[in-house]
Amino acid sequence: MDRNKEMIIKTVKNDSNGKFRNFPMVPRVVFGRGCFSQLGDILLPMRKNSEAPMIFLIDDVFENSPLVNSVPLLFNDQIIFVSANEEPKTAQVDVLVTKIRKDFQEAPSGIIGIGGGTLLDLSKAVAILLNNTGFAATYQGYDLVSKPATYHVGIPTISGTGAEVSRTTVLLGPEKKLGINSDFTTFDQVLLDPDLSIGVPTEQWFYTGMDCFIHCIESLNGTYLNAFSQSYGEKSLELCKEVFLGFLSPSESRDKLMMASWHGGMSIAYSQVGVAHAMSYGLSYVLGTKHGIGNCLVFQHLEEFYPEGVELFNKMMHHNDITLPVGICKDLTEDEMNTMIRVSLNMEPLWENALGSNWRNIITASKLRSIYTKI
Numbered sequence: 001m002d003r004n005k006e007m008i009i010k011t012v013k014n015d016s017n018g019k020f021r022n023f024p025m026v027p028r029v030v031f032g033r034g035c036f037s038q039l040g041d042i043l044l045p046m047r048k049n050s051e052a053p054m055i056f057l058i059d060d061v062f063e064n065s066p067l068v069n070s071v072p073l074l075f076n077d078q079i080i081f082v083s084a085n086e087e088p089k090t091a092q093v094d095v096l097v098t099k100i101r102k103d104f105q106e107a108p109s110g111i112i113g114i115g116g117g118t119l120l121d122l123s124k125a126v127a128i129l130l131n132n133t134g135f136a137a138t139y140q141g142y143d144l145v146s147k148p149a150t151y152h153v154g155i156p157t158i159s160g161t162g163a164e165v166s167r168t169t170v171l172l173g174p175e176k177k178l179g180i181n182s183d184f185t186t187f188d189q190v191l192l193d194p195d196l197s198i199g200v201p202t203e204q205w206f207y208t209g210m211d212c213f214i215h216c217i218e219s220l221n222g223t224y225l226n227a228f229s230q231s232y233g234e235k236s237l238e239l240c241k242e243v244f245l246g247f248l249s250p251s252e253s254r255d256k257l258m259m260a261s262w263h264g265g266m267s268i269a270y271s272q273v274g275v276a277h278a279m280s281y282g283l284s285y286v287l288g289t290k291h292g293i294g295n296c297l298v299f300q301h302l303e304e305f306y307p308e309g310v311e312l313f314n315k316m317m318h319h320n321d322i323t324l325p326v327g328i329c330k331d332l333t334e335d336e337m338n339t340m341i342r343v344s345l346n347m348e349p350l351w352e353n354a355l356g357s358n359w360r361n362i363i364t365a366s367k368l369r370s371i372y373t374k375i
């Protein structure tokens with residue numbers, strides 16, 4: 001079947017009542033090499049009083065680094081270092097919220113997340129849970145949050161996920177890996193300082209960057225595509241090509257990938273991701289494979305769905321001298337394989353975006369098994 005012929009450029013009526021969705025966007029953003037030095041001035045007017053701290057959640061890769069010395073601490077502000085070795089969990093959010101409530105008499109003035117998608121998502125979730133009762137897992141889903149979050153700021157130190165612009169925070173819960181998708185999730189302020197991504201290891205730079213590239217391919221080739229998403233997706237794809245196939249200086253690469261990530265995130269706001277994401281959720285759920293590399297591991301085998309995208313991906317791997325690990329799924333038990341397939345098939349909107357409303361006739365459990373087996 002020629003999916004391109006079947007593809008309809010839909011108008012965006014993708015809420016359950018058939019209405020156009022009214023999305024929040026990040027209301028304030030500052031961009032520029034070195035703009036981290038302005039953080040103190042940005043936070044000052046948001047401080048409620050000297051007892052209500054700013055809480056900085058910082059990737060522990062920065063512990064003892066110069067960045068920590070330039071965090072604009074005042075009064076009783078607190079830095080909490082968090083490891084990004086594992087992706088964020090609902091229980092981790094609950095522990096952080098309990099700690100912050102216990103440590104301070106007054107509710108914080110703000111939560112500032114500094115790191116990659118892991119820290120950005122944790123910060124969004126903590127900011128929501130500080131103002132909403134119960135446990136983080138209760139809010140995994142769509143529009144379940146009733147009260148506005150604490151003021152929260154996102155400061156990415158690695159580019160690609162688009163978590164800095166999105167209205168979701170992806171969490172692994174006791175029952176599912178699912179985002180808290182709500183109008184209150186989006187950051188109140190984002191600070192984009194490309195210099196913060198100096199020092200990202202090459203492979204991680206590639207994996208997280210490919211998350212952005214794959215967002216573009218999945219959005220631009222999806223049946224949910226519309227002019228809003230297309231405009232951002234095309235710009236992001238162009239920037240990804242410059243970064244991963246061109247010969248830019250490192251600082252130009254950092255600038256451009258930061259903006260590619262932003263546009264890629266905006267592109268999927270009004271559409272959806274597709275096959276690679278649906279399958280990488282399964283990998284992550286069963287094996288704990290991280291998002292960026294998980295997407296790459298799946299995407300290399302998706303030429304049947306994204307022929308041009310996979311060809312470009314292979315060129316990018318070659319150009320950047322990246323070799324992906326092999327044999328990831330070879331020791332899976334039958335039960336684990338079945339769980340992986342079930343988790344993936346549950347991502348219905350992703351499949352519908354990728355393949356149209358008829359997707360169940362195209363994607364079967366045995367089809368998924370055959371792809372997973374290659375990984």
Ligand code: NAD
Nearest residue numbers: 061087116117118157158161163166168170199200208291
């Ligand atoms: P990450 O935050 O998991 O970090 C990856 C690695 O890079 C970590 O080891 C981290 O310590 C290191 N790192 C980060 N910045 C660094 C720096 N400047 N120097 C050296 N090392 C650095 O990576 P990621 O790929 O940005 O995020 C993945 C997470 O993002 C997943 O949990 C995924 O679910 C989530 N995600 C969220 C959204 C969203 O819209 N909310 C979208 C896509 C992905």
Ligand code: ZN
Nearest residue numbers: 161211215277
């Ligand atoms: Zn992604």
